[in-house]
Amino acid sequence: MILxxxxxQVKKGQEQEYEKAFAKASAIIASMPGYLSHELQRCLEKEGKYLLLVRWETLEDHTVGFRQSxxxxxxxxxxHHFYDPFPNVEHFENVDLSNY
Incomplete structure (x- = not known):
């Protein structure tokens, strides 16, 4: 599984509109092959800041399957018109700590 x-960072004053648009757009990502789940978290300290976490079966499910669709x-x-600056996407994999 890839995270x-x-x-x-959503433009000031557009947070509610963004959340509504994201709710509608969620069906798009959820329909993709290799998609497992996603969540959108709103920051408590900084207005307009969000964290998006998406779980994919493989890296390619996101970088090829979704991004090239x-x-x-x-x-x-x-x-994308809500973001300023445009966000950087990073991918993570679980560390199996039982090996240590």
Whole structure:
């Protein structure tokens, strides 16, 4: 399982509109092959800051399957205009601590 983590900064005053748009766009990502789950967290300390966590079966499910799909263009159209600055996406894998 791969965890995609994205820190998002939404333009001031557009938070409610963003959350509504994200709720609608969630169906897009949830329909993708290899998608497992996602969650959007709102920061308590900084207005307009969010953390998006998406779980994928493989890295390629996100970087190829989703990002190179027609669905990704719909996702971008619905959400990318809210961000300033544009976010960086990082991917993580679980550390098996039982090996230590």
């Amino acid at each position: 995609e983590a994205v820190m998002l 027609r669905a990704y263009h719909d996702w971008k159209e619905k959400l």
